[in-house]
Amino acid sequence: MLEIKNLHVKLEEEDKQILKGVNLTVEPGRVHAIMGPNGSGKSTLSYVLAGRDGYEVTEGSATLDGKDLLEMEPEERAAAGIFLAFQYPVEIPGVGNMTFLRTAVNAQRKARGQKELSAADFLKLVREKAKTLKIDADMLKRPVNVGFSGGEKKRNEILQMAMLEPRMCILDETDSGLDVDAMKLVAEGVNALRSPDRGFLVITHYQRLLDHIQPDVVHIMADGRIVKTGGPELALEVEHNGYADILAEVQ
Amino acid sequence: MALDERKMTATEARLAAMQVPEVGCTKEAREAALERVRRMGLPGRRDEYWKYTRPDSLVQVAAPRAAVFDAGEEPMFSAFDRLRVVFVDGVFSPELSDDLSLEGVQIDRLEDICCTNDHWAEDLYGVLEARGQSPVERPLAALNTAYAGDGVAIRVTGRVSKPINLTYVHKSEQSDVLLHHVIRVEPGAEATILENGPAAARFNKCMEIDIADGGRLHLVRAQGRDHERRAYTSLFARLGAKATFKSFTLTVNGVLTRNEAVVEFTGGDAVAHVAGACAGDGNFHHDDTVFITHDAVGCESRQVFKKVLRNGATGVFQGKILVKEGAQKTDGYQISQSLLLDEDSQFFAKPELEIYADDVACSHGSTSGAIDEEALFYLRSRGVPAAEAQDLLTLAFIAEAVDEIEDKAIAEDILGRVQGWLARRR
Ligand SMILES: Nc1ncnc2c1ncn2[C@@H]1O[C@H](COP(=O)(O)OP(=O)(O)O)[C@@H](O)[C@H]1O
Ligand SMILES: [Mg+2]
Numbered sequence: 001m002l003e004i005k006n007l008h009v010k011l012e013e014e015d016k017q018i019l020k021g022v023n024l025t026v027e028p029g030r031v032h033a034i035m036g037p038n039g040s041g042k043s044t045l046s047y048v049l050a051g052r053d054g055y056e057v058t059e060g061s062a063t064l065d066g067k068d069l070l071e072m073e074p075e076e077r078a079a080a081g082i083f084l085a086f087q088y089p090v091e092i093p094g095v096g097n098m099t100f101l102r103t104a105v106n107a108q109r110k111a112r113g114q115k116e117l118s119a120a121d122f123l124k125l126v127r128e129k130a131k132t133l134k135i136d137a138d139m140l141k142r143p144v145n146v147g148f149s150g151g152e153k154k155r156n157e158i159l160q161m162a163m164l165e166p167r168m169c170i171l172d173e174t175d176s177g178l179d180v181d182a183m184k185l186v187a188e189g190v191n192a193l194r195s196p197d198r199g200f201l202v203i204t205h206y207q208r209l210l211d212h213i214q215p216d217v218v219h220i221m222a223d224g225r226i227v228k229t230g231g232p233e234l235a236l237e238v239e240h241n242g243y244a245d246i247l248a249e250v251q
Numbered sequence: 252m253a254l255d256e257r258k259m260t261a262t263e264a265r266l267a268a269m270q271v272p273e274v275g276c277t278k279e280a281r282e283a284a285l286e287r288v289r290r291m292g293l294p295g296r297r298d299e300y301w302k303y304t305r306p307d308s309l310v311q312v313a314a315p316r317a318a319v320f321d322a323g324e325e326p327m328f329s330a331f332d333r334l335r336v337v338f339v340d341g342v343f344s345p346e347l348s349d350d351l352s353l354e355g356v357q358i359d360r361l362e363d364i365c366c367t368n369d370h371w372a373e374d375l376y377g378v379l380e381a382r383g384q385s386p387v388e389r390p391l392a393a394l395n396t397a398y399a400g401d402g403v404a405i406r407v408t409g410r411v412s413k414p415i416n417l418t419y420v421h422k423s424e425q426s427d428v429l430l431h432h433v434i435r436v437e438p439g440a441e442a443t444i445l446e447n448g449p450a451a452a453r454f455n456k457c458m459e460i461d462i463a464d465g466g467r468l469h470l471v472r473a474q475g476r477d478h479e480r481r482a483y484t485s486l487f488a489r490l491g492a493k494a495t496f497k498s499f500t501l502t503v504n505g506v507l508t509r510n511e512a513v514v515e516f517t518g519g520d521a522v523a524h525v526a527g528a529c530a531g532d533g534n535f536h537h538d539d540t541v542f543i544t545h546d547a548v549g550c551e552s553r554q555v556f557k558k559v560l561r562n563g564a565t566g567v568f569q570g571k572i573l574v575k576e577g578a579q580k581t582d583g584y585q586i587s588q589s590l591l592l593d594e595d596s597q598f599f600a601k602p603e604l605e606i607y608a609d610d611v612a613c614s615h616g617s618t619s620g621a622i623d624e625e626a627l628f629y630l631r632s633r634g635v636p637a638a639e640a641q642d643l644l645t646l647a648f649i650a651e652a653v654d655e656i657e658d659k660a661i662a663e664d665i666l667g668r669v670q671g672w673l674a675r676r677r
Contacts, residue, residue, distance in 0.1 A: 050632045051628075051631070051632070052628050053624070053628065073631070073636075073637065074628060074632050075631045075632075075634050075635060075636050075637065075640075077632075078632055078633055078634035079634050083632075084632055086629070086632075089629075090625045090626050090628075090629035091626075092623075092626045092629065092630070092644070092647065093647065094644075094646075094647025094650050094651060095643055095644070095647045099643075100630070100633075100643075103635055103639070103643060104630075104634050104635055107634045107635045107636060107639065108633075108634035111634065143647075160633060164633065164634065
């Protein structure tokens with residue numbers, strides 16, 4: 001489904017190579033985790049897949065169901081099924097969360113040639129999904145992420161994901177800044193979306209999220225490359241021994 | 252100080268081309284105003300107060316032509332039950348207007364202010380304008396008092412059940428119009444006045460508003476969408492104790508607009524909010540000039556102005572809060588912001604505070620910025636197309652000023668219109 005081949009990325013503004021040949025394939029129905037020390041390029045990979053400005057792909061490719069992602073605008077990627085849960089969700093003063101969600105859902109439906117949701121249907125859907133994530137009416141009314149706590153922002157990301165039902169979910173450190181209860185809520189939200197035709201790429205610095213979202217495959221990223229790939233046991237190894245051992249071993 | 256020759260020549264040339272009309276019993280006020288114009292001279296390019304806005308086309312003898320624009324949509328505010336008072340190229344139209352009788356308000360044309368009937372408006376016409384000439388001169392407002400051809404006198408005596416809607420229809424490409432309204436809100440009375448329409452190729456409008464103790468006036472205006480029209484508007488408001496005045500102005504299009512608002516607090520614990528939002532594309536120059544004088548204890552003034560500019564459009568904000576000696580517990584707030592959608596557009600801001608009392612809370616801020624790229628990407632990553640995402644952010648920016656309108660139905664109507672216009676311009 002998601003195929004990343006030999007992806008090399010540098011910053012547009014400066015001569016700094018960040019990704020140095022990433023290879024990764026996520027199959028439908030599978031959960032891949034990427035772990036790695038800070039600064040190894042995890043967020044950069046997720047941004048490049050989502051289409052953020054400021055990066056230049058110097059080599060390699062990234063496709064979703066065979067379609068070249070790198071040629072698409074961010075909104076086209078979203079319509080194709082890419083969803084990125086941001087490490088740092090953006091605050092948008094003046095735009096109500098509800099308006100934001102409705103605009104997004106309907107824009108994607110339109111792009112896929114589906115009818116827009118009626119106001120009533122949308123409301124029903126949003127209330128139902130919000131409830132399971134313990135997002136109250138007030139949070140839906142407030143401007144997008146403005147004044148939200150760290151945990152609220154992350155739950156709001158998962159709500160968007162649940163509303164948009166993407167094919168390929170990329171979660172960038174969705175666990176950071178969450179207490180145990182919030183983490184459980186988020187994990188439940190993610191697990192509820194697991195399905196045979198949906199893929200996940202879960203980026204995390206720590207193993208603890210992976211206790212709740214069981215990965216099928218774990219990758220270790222360091223210095224812009226995936227240096228080791230294994231099963232869930234690899235995450236436990238990181239948990240016990242830290243990154244130093246693995247990095248020493250691959251070097 | 253004697254006028255410099257250039258200014259005098261320009262002023263006399265303009266005056267020579269005009270005729271003081273005999274409208275109602277305003278003769279003395281008009282003569283006095285004419286004298287003021289002669290003494291001050293019409294604004295020139297070198298005037299400090301006109302540093303960012305060229306007054307030439309407002310001053311010159313002939314009004315530049317302005318095509319009439321058919322927006323192909325329902326007139327503004329038509330969703331609301333309202334009393335319509337319609338002017339076509341500056342002339343009151345009884346056919347297009349509603350019957351002017353409405354409980355709690357008395358509406359007369361200026362020509363009905365007869366010397367024989369001791370009309371209340373006689374004591375107001377030109378009075379607040381004259382007061383507002385100091386400390387900063389506003390000669391175009393005095394010109395208006397002297398030459399205004401039409402207008403209404405509105406006296407609010409109770410709680411008026413529906414808004415009074417002054418509509419200014421622009422029909423002639425060459426219309427050069429001066430309208431003057433006087434409004435008096437009696438103690439404890441309350442009304443909403445809506446204004447809409449481009450009015451003329453060149454429009455000079457003056458509104459004098461006297462709000463007695465405990466009176467409340469809401470003013471919401473939309474200046475029409477004709478691209479080529481020019482407008483100079485002045486508003487002089489005087490507030491008694493515990494009075495409230497709230498004004499919001501929406502400006503979309505128009506090659507030149509200068510809106511001056513002069514507000515004076517004369518009684519304690521009064522509130523005045525002056526807000527505006529404009530969106531300009533290309534040949535568009537918009538100037539908000541505000542002067543608020545706190546001359547009473549415990550009053551609150553608030554200025555909120557938002558400008559969205561692109562393709563070389565220009566925005567100007569000059570806002571001053573003057574707190575006189577003894578005006579303790581003044582709460583003065585002022586914010587002016589521009590959203591520049593490209594690098595060709597410009598925003599000039601001159602915020603000023605002058606304070607002679609020690610127990611006051613005054614603040615001002617001014618910002619100028621581009622669209623928030625992070626927010627734009629966030630929206631796009633959720634599937635919202637770039638243009639739509641930009642509109643959403645633009646609307647959110649404007650909404651903070653529109654929010655100043657107390658009547659939420661009207662505020663929503665305005666936001667809905669703006670959203671439609673933005674979408675159509677893409
Ligand atoms: N926009 C940027 N400007 C400068 N440096 C950047 C930028 N984006 C990423 N980097 C650098 O690239 C490297 C990888 O960053 P990032 O992808 O955020 O790593 P991770 O998410 O794994 O912590 C770091 O050295 C970071 O400082
Ligand atoms: Mg990161």
